[in-house]
Amino acid sequence: MQKQRSLLALILVLVITAIILLVQFPIRLGLDLQGGAQLTIQINTTEEITEITAEQLDAVKTVIEGRVNALGVSESVVQTVGKDQLLVQLPGVNDPQQAERVLGGTAQLDFLNQKIGTEAQLQVEQQVLQQLQLNQEVLRNNGDGDAIAENQAAINRSNQAILELFESSGLTGKNLQDARPQ
Known part of the structure; x- marks a missing residue:
């Protein structure tokens, strides 16, 4: 009997602790649950630049990251996909057209x-x-x-x-x- 009460008290303490932790540190929803925008940026070649190098792709990624930071979006993701694309995930962005205008502009x-x-x-x-x-x-x-x-x-x-x-x-x-x- 005493063992059951101790076990019940332990379970109660764990449940209360879990509730307090959930309130203090809320779960961050991903892009699929929170909503937002996901853009894939295709980097095109020009007459002057006939092939995209890894260095150039990294430079474009750095520029895009700066533009994402200027949007004030937290928990954003900018990653390279293949040799000539960037994937940009912007949680909480309600206007993907505006994000596309800001991110896709030519420097x-x-x-x-x-x-x-x-x-x-x-x-x-x-x-x-x-x-x-x-x-x-x-x-x-x-x-x-x-x-x-x-x-x-x-x-x-x-x-x-x-x-x-x-x-x-x-x-x-x-x-x-x-x-x-x-």
């Missing part, structure tokens, strides 16, 4: 010259942008969607203001033969 490298006499204005604009980016991080942690969208619009305006302090130099990424980070 373009342009070298710009700063306009003469805009040094002080550039410093001010960079400080404003830095503050907006800090605010964005706080807003993402709070989860206020409207405030995040409004702050993102302000970041876009600030980036545009900084861009207007520069002018084209006529040099683009097409002029590069090979580049690597140091």
